[in-house]
Amino acid sequence: MKERLQQLEKEALEKVKQVTSLKDLQDVRVSYLGKKGPITEVLRGMGKLSKEERPVIGELANKVRQTITDAIDERKAVIEEEEMERQMEEETIDVTLPGRPVRVGGPHLLTSIVEEIEDLFIGMGFEVREGPEVETDYYNFEALNLPKGHPARDMQDSFYITEELLMRTHTSPVQARTMNQYQGSKSVKMICPGKVYRRDTDDATHSHQFTQIEGLYVDKNVRLSDLKGVLNRFAKQLFGEDREIRLRPSFFPFTEPSVEMDISCKMCHGDGCSVCKQSGWIEILGAGLVHPRVLKMAGYDPEVYSGFAFGMGPERIAMLKYGVDDIRHFYTNDIRFLKQYHQA
C-alpha cells in the first residue's frame, strides 16, 4: 500500500508537470484527488490494515494528497500567469492611434488680458468696478471736467443716443459714479474694465468698439511718485522684469498734471528700432493726478484728498504683447485666431 501511494504521488506529479491548461489541470485534480480517485480508494482499503499500520498509511496518504494539491496549486498559478500574459498579448493596441477628442474651449484673448491686469491690480489692493455702457453726458463728460462746448470733446467723437445719453467713450464715468456715491467719505482704490465706443471707422488700428481699463486711487496724500511706483510694478509684471517705464507730459481734461507712460522697447532695449519708431520707447497708457475740479464735483475736498488715475487699452496691450497686427481680429472671432491664445 505504501508503494502504491508513492507510485501515485510520482505519477501525479509527473502529470501535473506536463499539464498546460487549467482545464487539464482540473482533470488531474479530479482524477487523483476526487472522491472516486485512487487516493480515496487507497484510504477506503485501510480497513484491511493492522492497527499499527493504519495511522502510518493514513499519514502517508494525507501527505501524498497534500503534495499533489500543492503541486497542482503551484502549477495553476503558473498557468494562470501564462494565460494572462497570452491574453494581454492579444489585447495589445496601437497606442499611436488618436485619442477620443475632448472639446477644449477657452477665453477670448481680451478676457485673458483683462483678467491678468485685474489680478495684478487686485494684488495691489484695488477693487474691480463696473458701470453702464450707455452713459449720461454728465458722467461721461461733465463730471470729468469736460463741460459742454469744451474743445477736448472733439478728441473723442461719440455715438449719441439723445442729447443727454451716449455710448460711453471711456470707462472713467465708473470712477465718477463711485466717487459720487461715496461723496468724499472714504478712499477709493479701483479699476474699471469695460467696453467703450467711439465714432471711428473700423480699420487695422481703429475700432468703433474697444476695451478700456481705467484705474483710480483717491486718498489723503496720494503722490505722483505713487503713480510711478504702481505703474512700474504693473509694467514689470505684465511685460517682464527687464522693462523700464518713463512718464512724459500729456493732456487729459480730468487729470492735472497729465502724463503718458512708455515702456522700454522689448526689441531693442531702448536703442531704437522699427517697432518703437527709433525712440526706444513704446506708449502704453495715459495717467495723471486727478483734476481738483473732478474731485470737487464728486464731493471730495481737493485740499484733503488727492489721487491718481490711469487708463489703458487692452487691445493695444495684447497687440504689443502678442504681436497681433490688426485690431479687427479681436472682433471677427475667427476660430483660428481665438485658438492661438487659449492655452495656458
Added chain:
Amino acid sequence: MFVSLNWLKQYIDIDHIDPEDLAEQISKTGIEVDGIEHFASATNNVVVGYVESCEQHPNADKLNLCQVNVGDETLQIICGAPNVAQGQKVAVAKPGAVLPGNFKIKKAKLRGVESNGMICSLQELGVDEKYVPKAFSEGIFVFPDEVEVGDDVNQLLNLDDVIFEFDLTPNRSDALSMLGVAYEVAAILDVDVHLPQTNVSTTAEKAEDKVSVRVDAPQQNPYYGAFLVKDISIGPSPLWMRNYLMAAGIRPINNVVDITNYVLLEYGQPLHAFDYDQFGSDQVVVRLANEGETMVTLDEQERSLAPHHLVITNGDKPHALAGVMGGADAEVTDQTKTVLIEAAYFDPKTVRQASSDFDLKSESSARFEKGVDPNRVRQAGERACQLLEQYAGATVLDGVAEFDQLDKQEKTVTIWTSTINDRLGTNMTNQEVADILRKLHFHFHQEGETFNVFVPTRRQDIHIFEDMLEEVARIYGYDEIPFTLPQGGSQAGGLTRRQQLKRYIKRFLEGAGLMETVTYSLTNEERINHFISPEIQSEVVSAVPLKMPMSEDHSTLRLSLVPEMLQVISYNLARKQGQLAYYEMGSVFLSHEGEVTKQPAEKERVTGVFTGEWVSHPWQQEKKLVDFFVVKGIVDALFYSLNISVTYKQTKMDGMHPGRTAQLFVNHRPIGFIGQVHPKQEKAYDLNETYVFDLDLDYLLDIHHNAPSFNQIPRNPSVTRDIALVVDQSVHAGDLEHTILTAGGELINDVHVFDVYQGEHLEEGKKSIAFSIHYQDPNRTLTDEEVESSYQAIMDAVKEKHQAVLRG
C-alpha cells in the same frame, strides 16, 4: 505744427545740439515730437550759376544749350526747362553732385552735344511739389538777383533744414507759434529768447486819419487793430521767408500774403490783409451778422450768415467772416497799392462755431479757436508792418486805429514748495523751484517757500495750482521723480462674489468645450428683432437706436447676443471652419419707453451658439453632430454646478425652430431659452443646423448663494425601481417626471429617463418612457413597504394625470 530748426535758430541758440537729442528732450518735457524730417538732402555740389547765354540746341527743338558761370568756371549745360533764359541766376548741380533719390550728376552727351551738369528745379532738389511756388512749378527755380554766383544752394534754399513735427495736445496752443516753441525749448535748454524787432520808420500820416474802427460786439471781438500800409509793390517775398514758409508747409504766394502768413506762424496771431482801395469806406465796423445776410468768401462761395456769426464790414457790407475767411471783394491782388492789416482778438467759441458751421478749417481759425495771446495781437500787426516796409517797399502809416477792451493782465497763481513736494513725492528746494520758473521765463515774487507766479498771457492753459504743478514737474523732469508705493491704509482688493461667479461660469463653459467670443454691442436694425428671449421680449418697449450711426450694421443696441454670434458662425463657416461652439457674456439694452429719454436697462446675458460635429472620433466610428440635447446637457451641467434647479418647457419664439425650442424657468421665473435656429434664419445667415442657448446671467448671479452645508454621505443602500409607462405622444417626459417626484414622496432622491421607445408592439400615437427611480434615506435602511407604497402612489398619479399605463 511743423517747426523748422533753422527758423527756430533766429530766436534761440540751438546750434550745438543734435536734432535727434533735442527732439527727445522736447518729447520728454512737454510736446511730443512725432517726426523728424530732414528737409531735403542735396550735396554741396549744387551752387548758384549765372546763365551767360542760352541758345537752342542744334539738334533738338525743346532743348537749350546754356553757358553757365558757376564762379570758378563756366559750364556748358543742356537744359529742357521752358523757363530757362539768359541772365537768370539758377541752381546748378555740377558733375559729381548727388540729388535726392540718389540721382548722380555726370558729364553726358545729349544729341551729340556735351552737357556738364544740370540746372535744377525745386522738385529736383527735394522740395515737395505742394510747396513749390506756382511760378516755378513747371520749370527750373530762378533766384532773386541779390544772390552771389557760386554760393551754396543748400543754405540759400534752406535745404539743410531739419523739420520737427509736433503732435500738440489741445492745451498747448502756445506752441502754435515759433515764439511759443522758442520759449518752450528755451526752458528745456535754459537759454535766452531773442524777440523779433517791430520798429518802423515814422511818417506824419496817421492810420487813424484814414480809417476808423467801431466794434458793435465787444464780447465777440474785444480787440480790433487796423494798420495801414501804402505804396506797396506786390512781388515775391524774400528768399529766406519763402524758405521758412515752405519748411512750415505753406506755399509762398506774394510778399503781402507771405508776410501775414509768416507773422501768423511767428507770433501765433492770425492777420488779415484787405485791399484798402476796395474796402468801400474808411470805417471798419465789426458786428454780428444780420438774419438772412450773405457774403461771398475768398473761395467764391456765397455764404448765408446767421446772427451768431461775427463779420468785418465797411459799415455796410461784410468783407470777412471774422477769424475764418476773408471776402472776395477786398482781396489783395497784384494791383493792390494800400493794405489794411487787421490784427484782432476774436472770441474762441464764436470762431469755432463759424468754422464748424461752414466747415472751414484754416491755420487762422485753428489759432483763434484756442485763444490767441492778448499781448501779441498788436505786436503781430506791428511786426507785419515792419516786414512790409522792409520787403514790399511800403510806407507804414503811423499808429493804429483800434478798439480795445481786451484783458491783457497776467494771471497770478500761488505755489508752495512743500505742496509741490507733497503732490509729486519729491524733495525740491525753494531754489530749485525758483530756477524752474526762471527757465520758463515766468515772473514771480518769492517769499520763503511761497511763490506768486505771474503767468505770461502766452500760456492760456495755466489757471490753477495744479497747472503750475505740471509746469514745475515737467521742467524738473518726470525721470527725477522717485518710485514709491501708496502709503494709505492697506485695503484688501479683490473681486466681488458676482465677479468671481462670472469668472467661474466662463471657466465652466470653456471646460465644456466652448470658445469665448467678443462681438459688437451695436448691431443691424433688421437683425435686432429675432432671438429675443421671452422674458426680455415681455419687458422691452423699444430698442435703443443711435442718433447718427456710422453704418447700418452698427446702428442699434442689441436685444440679444445671438444675431452677432450667428454672424461669427457664418464668418467661420465661410472659412471652412465647421466645428464651432462659442459662448459670450455681455449686455443687452432695453428701453422701457417708446422714445428713449432715460438710460436703458442693461441686462447681462450668457449666450452660446453651436454647429457642426460635437464628437468627431472617426476611427472608432464615433461621430456626433450637435443637437438639442448636447446643448441641453451643457446647460444642465452649468445649472447643476451652480446648484440652481431649472425646468424646461416647449415654446415657440421668433427666429427659433417651433418644435425644437424650450424656455427655461428657475423658481417659476422665465430665465432664457435653448433650441435650434429656425431653418429660415439658418438660410438667411448661411448656416447649417445651429443651436443656441441664451440665459439671464443677472438673475443667476442674483439668486446664487454659496454651497449648502455638509450633507452626510449615505451609509445605507439605495433602492431602485424601474417603470416603463406607455403614454400619448404628446405627453412630455418632464411632466411625467414632475408627477413622479410629487407623488412619490420625500424618499425619492433621483428620477431619470433611461429609455424612450415608440414603434412596433405599441399602439399608434403612443410611446413608452422608462424611468429609473432611486429611493434613499440618509439615516436608515428603507423598508419594502415604504418603497411599495410610494410606487403605488406614483402609479395612481401617472394614471390619473397622464393616462399612463404600465408597459406589459
